Amino acid sequence: NILVTSEGVAKLLDFGVAKAKGRLTETQAGLVKGKLIYMSPEQSRNKPIDGRTDQFAAGLVLWECLAGEPAYNLPTEVEIMRAVAYGQVRALTEMGVHIDEDLEAVLNRALAPKPGERWESCEDFANALLRYKQRNYPSYTPNMLGKLVADLCPKEVGKLQQDLAVLALACGRTRVASLMWSH
Numbered sequence: 001n002i003l004v005t006s007e008g009v010a011k012l013l014d015f016g017v018a019k020a021k022g023r024l025t026e027t028q029a030g031l032v033k034g035k036l037i038y039m040s041p042e043q044s045r046n047k048p049i050d051g052r053t054d055q056f057a058a059g060l061v062l063w064e065c066l067a068g069e070p071a072y073n074l075p076t077e078v079e080i081m082r083a084v085a086y087g088q089v090r091a092l093t094e095m096g097v098h099i100d101e102d103l104e105a106v107l108n109r110a111l112a113p114k115p116g117e118r119w120e121s122c123e124d125f126a127n128a129l130l131r132y133k134q135r136n137y138p139s140y141t142p143n144m145l146g147k148l149v150a151d152l153c154p155k156e157v158g159k160l161q162q163d164l165a166v167l168a169l170a171c172g173r174t175r176v177a178s179l180m181w182s183h
Contacts, residue, residue: 002061004145004146004149005146005149006146006147006149006150007142007143007146008141008142008143008144008145008146008147008149009142009146036080036081036084037060037070037071037072037080037084038057038060038061039053039056039057039084040052040053040056040057040087040115041056041084041085041086041087041113041114042115044081044084044085045085050115051121051122052115052118052119052121052122053115054122055110055118055119055121055122055125056087056110056111056118058110058122058125059107059110059111059125060089060111062107062110062129063089063092063107063111066092066097066099066107067090067092067095067097068095068097069095071089071090072084072089072090073090086113087111087112087113087114088113089111092104100132100136102132102135102136103132103136106125106128106129106132109125109128110125
C-alpha cells in the first residue's frame with residue numbers, strides 16, 4: 001500500500017495502527033487487524049502498541065525493498081506467526097545483500113523486537129534515514145526518483161494519471177484534474 005508517483009513522492013494508503021489519538025477501533029474478540037507479516041511483535045501478541053509499531057512496519061518495508069523479497073519466508077503459517085511474534089527478521093546478509101553499516105544500524109534499530117530498543121518515534125527513524133541519505137547521496141532528488149518510476153512503467157503511470165484525472169473531473173475537481181493530466 002505504498003505508491004511512488006512519477007514526481008518521486010511516496011503515498012501511503014491504509015497504513016497505521018488500529019488506534020488513533022482520542023479514538024479506539026473496536027474489533028470482534030480474537031480478530032486481528034492488519035497483515036500479519038507487517039505487524040510488530042507486540043501487536044501480534046496483543047500487547048500495547050504505539051507509533052513504534054508503525055516504525056517496525058516501515059522498517060520491514062525498507063528491508064523488503066533492499067532484499068527484493070518478503071522478510072518472512074517460512075514454509076508454514078505457524079512458523080511465520082512465531083517469527084512475527086518474536087521479531088525474528090532475517091539478516092540481509094542471509095539474502096546476499098550487503099548494505100552500508102550505517103544504514104544497517106538505522107534499519108536494525110527500527111526492527112528491534114522490543115519497542116524500547118527502537119527509535120523513540122517514527123520521526124526519529126525518518127530523520128536518521130534522511131541524515132544517511134544526505135551523507136551518502138546528497139544530490140539525489142525526488143525528481144530523480146520520479147524519473148526512474150516513469151522510465152520503469154511509463155504506460156502504467158500515464159494511464160493511471162489519466163484515470164485519476166477523469167475521476168477528479170467526475171467529482172467536480174477540475175483544478176485537481178488539470179494538474180493530474182498535465183503531469
